[in-house]
Amino acid sequence: MHCWLRALFVVASIVVMASPVSAQDGGNAPSAEAARFLPKAEKFGKEWSMSRSAALEVDTDVFREGAVVVLVGPSGARVVAAAMLVTHDRVAVRRSWEAAIALFDNFSGELEYLSGRDDELDTVPPPAGCAEAKRIDGTARQLGIDTGIPMGVTLCAAEPDVIVLVVASGTVLGLTGYEASDAIAALQTSA
Secondary structure: OOHHHHHHHHHHHHHHHHOOEEEOHHHOOOOHHHHOOOOOHHHOOOOOEEEEEEEEEEOOOOEEEEEEEEEEOHHHOEEEEEEEEEOOOHHHHHHHHHHHHHHHHHHHOOEEOOOOHHHHHOOOOOOOOOOEEEEEEEEEEEOOEEEEEEEEEEEEEEOOOEEEEEEEEOOEOOEOHHHHHHHHHHHHHOO
């Protein structure tokens, strides 16, 4: 299974285990509000297309709604992007970031990266539109084997109530690793 496709299944299965969100059965279309935070294929160029988008069923104590999209590009490049809209409860805001970090941690487990890379990236300012960010990059693993394909993961909290998670595999917008996933997060939060 391709790393990008596995990433989509990871979103669906990990979110169930982490309990903040789960993928809805049947691939329901995302709501207009959540979908406006998903990147559109045309933003990446003519060779990009949307493979799938779906609504996410969310824990209503933490999120109002959510959506996910998979974009397919040239030379095997892939993007999995999710947007989760946080409830306006102050406690839910903190809980939503903690739940999103659990998703991020599961994606970072899909990477080969240098020891200390996460600490190094913690010093990089958040992407445009993000109040807080967490990121990692390296190369994708498939079945426990390093594929050598560059991959970046960015988790972004945007004001006032949006959390986006981006997984970028291959070259996206002329960038790789966290620079690619950060650029996509910036696109999502400028919606």
